[in-house]
Amino acid sequence: xxxxxxxxxxxxxxxxxxxxxxxxxxxxxxxxxxxxxxxxxxxxxxxxxxxxxxxxxxxxxxxxxxxxxxxxxxxxxxxxxxxxxxxxxxxxxxxxxxxxxxxxxxxxxxxxxxxxxxxxxxxxxxxxxxxxxxxxxxxxxxxxxxxxxxxxxxxxxxxxxxxxxxxxxxxxxxxxxxxxxxxxxxxxxxxxxxxxxxxxxxxxxxxxxxxxxxxxxxxxxxxxxxxxxxxxxxxxxxxxxxxxxxxxxxxxxxxxxxxxxxxxxxxxxxxxxxxxxxxxxxxxxxxxxxxxxxxxxxxxxxxxxxxxxxxxxxxxxxxxxxxxxxxxxxxxxxxxxxxxxxxxxxxxxxxxxxxxxxxxxxxxxxxxxxxxxxxxxxxxxxxxxxxxxxxxxxxxxxxxxxxxxxxxxxxxxxxxxxxxxxxxxxxxxxxxxxxxxxxxxxxxxxxxxxxxxxxxxxxxxxxxxxxxxxxxxxxxxxxxxxxxxxxxxxxxxxxxxxxxxxx
Amino acid sequence: xxxxxxxxxxxxxxxxxxxxxxxxxxxxxxxxxxxxxxxxxxxxxxxxxxxxxxxxxxxxxxxxxxxxxxxxxxxxxxxxxxxxxxxxxxxxxxx
Numbered sequence: 001x002x003x004x005x006x007x008x009x010x011x012x013x014x015x016x017x018x019x020x021x022x023x024x025x026x027x028x029x030x031x032x033x034x035x036x037x038x039x040x041x042x043x044x045x046x047x048x049x050x051x052x053x054x055x056x057x058x059x060x061x062x063x064x065x066x067x068x069x070x071x072x073x074x075x076x077x078x079x080x081x082x083x084x085x086x087x088x089x090x091x092x093x094x095x096x097x098x099x100x101x102x103x104x105x106x107x108x109x110x111x112x113x114x115x116x117x118x119x120x121x122x123x124x125x126x127x128x129x130x131x132x133x134x135x136x137x138x139x140x141x142x143x144x145x146x147x148x149x150x151x152x153x154x155x156x157x158x159x160x161x162x163x164x165x166x167x168x169x170x171x172x173x174x175x176x177x178x179x180x181x182x183x184x185x186x187x188x189x190x191x192x193x194x195x196x197x198x199x200x201x202x203x204x205x206x207x208x209x210x211x212x213x214x215x216x217x218x219x220x221x222x223x224x225x226x227x228x229x230x231x232x233x234x235x236x237x238x239x240x241x242x243x244x245x246x247x248x249x250x251x252x253x254x255x256x257x258x259x260x261x262x263x264x265x266x267x268x269x270x271x272x273x274x275x276x277x278x279x280x281x282x283x284x285x286x287x288x289x290x291x292x293x294x295x296x297x298x299x300x301x302x303x304x305x306x307x308x309x310x311x312x313x314x315x316x317x318x319x320x321x322x323x324x325x326x327x328x329x330x331x332x333x334x335x336x337x338x339x340x341x342x343x344x345x346x347x348x349x350x351x352x353x354x355x356x357x358x359x360x361x362x363x364x365x366x367x368x369x370x371x372x373x374x375x376x377x378x379x380x381x382x383x384x385x386x387x388x389x390x391x392x393x394x395x396x397x398x399x400x401x402x403x404x405x406x407x408x409x410x411x412x413x414x415x416x417x418x419x420x421x422x423x424x425x426x427x428x429x430x431x432x433x434x435x436x437x438x439x440x441x442x443x444x445x446x447x448x449x450x451x452x453x454x455x456x457x458x459x460x461x462x463x464x465x466x467x468x469x470x471x472x473x474x475x476x477x478x479x480x481x482x483x484x485x486x487x488x489x490x491x492x493x494x495x496x497x498x499x500x501x502x503x
Numbered sequence: 504x505x506x507x508x509x510x511x512x513x514x515x516x517x518x519x520x521x522x523x524x525x526x527x528x529x530x531x532x533x534x535x536x537x538x539x540x541x542x543x544x545x546x547x548x549x550x551x552x553x554x555x556x557x558x559x560x561x562x563x564x565x566x567x568x569x570x571x572x573x574x575x576x577x578x579x580x581x582x583x584x585x586x587x588x589x590x591x592x593x594x595x596x597x598x
Contacts, residue, residue, distance in 0.1 A: 252563070317543070321544050322544060352593055390545075391541075395555040397547065399555065475559065
């Protein structure tokens, strides 16, 4: 029998419905794969008992011809999503022992629809990072290796200088690519779904701001954070997103708009659709393979009947600097709650202020501390107008750039997902944090404007590593993104991991 | 704009993060690299531009002013580092 972990989410769904496999065997296959892949460090907590109990319940339902859209399908959950009675840390020492008494809205919808939880996935601390290197649980190993790489499975773990899986949803992208779950939840504040998907040959969609409830997801920057899935295929992501989406009265920014059947959008004709190619995304020093990837994407969409138009998004270059004011400002406010009083770590101090300062110094990692301090500075008296207010005005202009293009009849925008393939651990950002931040140059505009964006694998670089294209859509038009990205997926083929070298 | 060591220490205190003396210079460099990067926003003409306050324009949702939740004090304090009789315990604040 073929390895059940190599099925896609929708293949597994169909096999379960047809009773060709059981949820229990599917789940056991994944639990074994997770155990054999501990050296990748994708999971920070494995929950096999929960998974097997859920799988047994799913088998009972499927046996009666019942079951939800995700019945019996094993998933990984980013450790930013609160899971009732299951430790949730945001991969920070300050929440190392936090056990929520409640379930995030998005995960509760996954369980409502029958999904099975394999465990909690690694991420950058509080989702602040682009490489998963800031996690308190350590870095995640990208299951992809450069051709001729020295990375091997040793007795004590992975040896050699491995690649990063992207971030902040690096555990999610690595787990999906390595077949350690059928699909995973992720979150995206500046590119944290799309960039790791691009680095691992997987598909990731950040839906429109307000599409998924943020309730019960550890907050980083509330006006930018959105939940979304990482999956093996476009179709898998469509099925996941339908279950994750929907209005939630507990999140005031959650939008009360009906959730379409995203899977039905796949295969829909893209003939006559106008696809914008923004000239500002053609950055200096862009590698030739990224340019080629982009041209390939243009050719594939053209061949499917889409019309390609050159467009301009004049404020593109200001998105990243504006983001690095808005996101730290919101983070400094959101993370004020970690005070050593209500939950999380506490370090003793001589008085309450000293207790706060020692607790936060011990509990937060360096990246988080720096962002809180920058946020505190840009919001402080005398600097608010110069930094924060100006950045929010620039954000209005960035959003208007997109609105103008959509008003002119463009249905979606095609760009590269990242400026390069996955890089090596420790290679970026040690001297200057901005070097790491530049990874999000193509994705961050989308968060600033609240738009949906999908990353789909489209080719390999000369070292054999996957590269992704990004499609950006109109607000609440994820369906068009699914239709278009499936055209790319059909043309480019899928990019499964070449070998399970780690097990 | 750039920050000096004194400002870095003041901001750390405002953020309630203890910053060891020997880490001030490195943090100062990193913050200044960031502030240098965002300086380019000064080029943008923002005259007459409204700051973004809502990502997706929508009417503020309202609900009746009624108690809809509660009575779960043991759950609320379950993760507290120190609690007693469903109260959070903190170091003495007022003598």
